[in-house]
Amino acid sequence: MQSGLSNSLIAMENMGVQRGGRWLVRDVDLTIGAGEIVTLIGPNGSGKSTTAKTAIGIVEASAGTVRRAHDLVVGYVPQKLAVDRSLPLTVARLMRLTTRTSTVAMRQALERVGIPHLEKAEIHGLSGGEFQRALLARAMLRKPNLLVLDEPVQGVDFAGEIALYELISELRDQDGCAVLLISHDLHVVMAKTDRVLCLNGHVCCEGSPRSVAASPAYRQLFGDRAADALAIYRHKHDHTHLPDGQVVAANDAPGEGGGCSCTESDFDHHDLHPVAQRGAAEATATKETDNV
Numbered sequence: 160m161q162s163g164l165s166n167s168l169i170a171m172e173n174m175g176v177q178r179g180g181r182w183l184v185r186d187v188d189l190t191i192g193a194g195e196i197v198t199l200i201g202p203n204g205s206g207k208s209t210t211a212k213t214a215i216g217i218v219e220a221s222a223g224t225v226r227r228a229h230d231l232v233v234g235y236v237p238q239k240l241a242v243d244r245s246l247p248l249t250v251a252r253l254m255r256l257t258t259r260t261s262t263v264a265m266r267q268a269l270e271r272v273g274i275p276h277l278e279k280a281e282i283h284g285l286s287g288g289e290f291q292r293a294l295l296a297r298a299m300l301r302k303p304n305l306l307v308l309d310e311p312v313q314g315v316d317f318a319g320e321i322a323l324y325e326l327i328s329e330l331r332d333q334d335g336c337a338v339l340l341i342s343h344d345l346h347v348v349m350a351k352t353d354r355v356l357c358l359n360g361h362v363c364c365e366g367s368p369r370s371v372a373a374s375p376a377y378r379q380l381f382g383d384r385a386a387d388a389l390a391i392y393r394h395k396h397d398h399t400h401l402p403d404g405q406v407v408a409a410n411d412a413p414g415e416g417g418g419c420s421c422t423e424s425d426f427d428h429h430d431l432h433p434v435a436q437r438g439a440a441e442a443t444a445t446k447e448t449d450n451v
């Protein structure tokens with residue numbers, strides 16, 4: 160580990176990225192400790208991806224320092240994959256596009272993310288949630304000690320989003336890897352997020368999800384009207400899905416046609432927690448190519 164890193168995997172100080180005479184992000188301090196879950200939030204174009212890519216060395220900092228642990232192994236799921244989903248490509252092939260891996264390891268990874276049955280499926284037929292799971296499995300093949308997930312719930316519905324966050328938490332708990340998560344849409348924050356950094360070209364505020372959501376800087380950035388509640392997800396499972404599709408209540412025999420029953424009480428609502436605005440102007444400038 161490099162000096163000054165202490166127990167951190169990444170330590171950035173006063174980090175800035177300038178392109179074409181414009182600062183994309185500036186004065187960012189960010190450390191990621193082993194096993195920690197850190198979430199970057201902010202509106203579109205606020206510099207979240209740039210910050211994450213600079214942290215792992217895909218983008219070079221123009222200012223400040225970026226230190227990485229010598230034993231850092233990154234599993235990266237970029238926001239945009241340089242893979243055309245309309246091309247004929249199976250999940251198994253996707254898993255091995257850039258990583259050499261045995262069939263056994265590949266199958267284990269698919270099993271871990273809950274899609275072992277999709278090994279031979281074409282990626283263009285996958286649902287948004289299944290595709291994200293395949294990408295997660297692929298990232299885990301590297302046995303990372305830092306998982307970097309740029310918008311991992313894109314194209315996923317609300318229930319799928321919760322399931323994915325649970326899966327990410329499980330993977331972290333099992334493997335002890337740190338997670339750097341990027342989100343522009345903060346209607347559900349992973350309950351296990353240790354720290355949130357709110358970016359808007361610089362770090363507006365930082366802390367626990369609760370303290371960030373309550374901070375004036377966050378409120379100013381996302382606006383009072385953005386939302387009236389941010390839900391920190393705390394799911395209580397009251398049922399189980401069996402492989403044959405049946406749903407059973409916890410401690411109960413198989414029942415008829417039950418469904419997920421997330422209710423308002425599953426969420427911890429806070430009246431000072433605005434939500435990132437959907438539909439903010441999309442960033443249009445060209446982005447650095449993601450190495451996957």
Ligand SMILES: Nc1ncnc2c1ncn2[C@@H]1O[C@H](COP(=O)(O)OP(=O)(O)OP(=O)(O)O)[C@@H](O)[C@H]1O
Pocket residue numbers: 178179183201202203204205206207208209210238343441442443444445446447
């Ligand atoms: N290589 C580049 N050259 C010039 N500008 C860039 C480059 N990469 C990103 N930008 C610009 O930098 C700003 C921050 O982009 P970035 O992708 O980091 O934001 P983001 O917060 O991740 O956005 P989004 O939520 O839309 O993904 C945007 O205005 C973007 O257009």
